[in-house]
Amino acid sequence: MDRHKVKRQRLDRICEGIRPPIVNGPMPARPLVALLDGRDCTVEMPILKDVATVAFCDAQSTQEIHEKVLNEAVGALMYHTITLSRQDLEKFKALRVIVRIGSGYDNVDIKSAAELGIAVCNIPSSSVEETADSTLCHILNLYRRVTWLHQAMREGNRASSMEQIREVAGGAVRIRGETLGIIGLGRVGQAVALRAKPFGFNVIFYDPYLPDGVERSLGLQRIGTLQDLLMHSDCITLHCSLNEHNHHLINDFTIKQMRHGCFLVNTARGGLVDEKALAQALKEGRIRGTALDVHESEPFSFAQGPLKDAPNVICTPHTAWYSEQASIESREDAAKEIRRAITGTTLSNVMTLTTSAGKRDACHLPIGIGVQGISHSPVEVSHVC
Structure with a gap:
């Protein structure tokens, strides 16, 4: 049945x-x-x-x-x-x-x-703090390659010589002086910016909806266009809501505007990123690495979808918000x-x-349905419906 x-x-x-x-x-x-x-x-x-x-x-x-x-x-x-x-x-x-x-x-x-x-x-x-903390973890992971180093250790690579260390840690980058580009400076975007600055990031952002003056209060640099932010960022992190106007904000066209070899982090909404275009950019080295907590199709699985064969990908199951x-x-x-x-x-x-x-x-919103005269000793109902 x-x-x-x-x-x-x-x-x-x-x-x-x-x-x-x-x-x-x-x-x-x-x-x-x-x-x-x-x-x-x-x-x-x-x-x-x-x-x-x-x-x-x-x-x-x-x-x-x-x-x-x-x-x-x-x-x-x-x-x-x-x-x-x-x-x-x-x-x-x-x-x-x-x-x-x-x-x-x-x-x-x-x-x-x-x-x-x-x-x-x-x-x-x-969940602002949790999402910002998770975002910074992803950023640091991409720069310091913690996930890949852990995987190498699990696979038995002891990295006992300098040559082996260079091989397994290749691609690790010094953070100080790097430019972090934030798309969307709402609650989470601001929390990420404040966390990133002590690590030595130069933080810039693009947000056409944010009132003037916020950047001065936070000590950040505002960028006037999305294209300029993409061109000047070493790492890009997304913190905007998803709507009909920004679906696939990160696509083949915008990826080509990015600085070659940049990192991409998305803990906002999966629909912001065209995963097919992202996978191709990873394979070609145009994007050095990506960390995604959200995906176009959820629940996400590496067994299917365009990212299954893409290199330098870190994925988590839409849990950046959770504690x-x-x-x-x-x-x-x-x-x-x-x-x-x-x-x-x-x-x-x-x-x-x-x-x-x-x-x-x-x-x-005055719904107020059935409230007057309700008993203060109700039957607690928590059934599957």
Whole structure:
């Protein structure tokens, strides 16, 4: 029998009791909040249990989400492992707010969500330190070739002579005096810049959306065009969001504008880099080495895709953001944002609603569904849905 059918039958039985029982007479229906692509609600439950019923779906697509969630959920929490297109969003009949547990929101059709009256929020600050630290680790790894030296040791190369040392450590570069080019100087970009300067990097950046004067406060050099940054950087690191305008920002054309033999690091979004063009540049030596935490297709595998035969590649599985502390903080902040939506208070990081100037702004979204009169001793529900 089809495994999805078996799962759905099992979930039908589980979800029959998703509403709390009537306690001391009639009680308003409690709003339903669903964690779409996860199965652990232990962090979210204490924050939401007095205002909502919380369910988890552990889904990779909306086809795996229970019909009760599609029909009744007013709030959704999600990581980066599920994608919501307009077709997916239209399946939700009562959804009013989506909170992305993390900073990136390119896996949600923001425009369609706005048209459908669904607010989309993100949690941009909880993993800034982790992502910046991971980025610098990747940069240092490329310059000092730690991964390749470790691999040589595992393969039995003891590098006992100077000739062997030169062979296994070939390509290692002194950092002091190198130019690090940062594309996108938001929270993470700034954190990377401040970490890189003490190592001796000359830090430059390109960000057409950043107000004038920020570079002076941070002691950085602003570059007016992307082309100029590519031409003058020894190592380029990406820290911009992904949208329809910058998909494949790094492509064959922009790679040819780079300084020959530069390094490339991407801990932002996989779609920013054309991996086919990158693989070719690595094989030709136009790019000396690359470190990628995000990929065009995730989960990433070296067994397939254009990078499988490319040299000098370091890949990690979209974990630059992660630490135990950051994971808990981002989940807590996401649950608090959902709570604000349900209780009709101000939301902090709304992506779908803008001011007249086109800038993101906080928004008052008075959902307030089923909050009045809710028992303060709710039944805690954390079922697969």
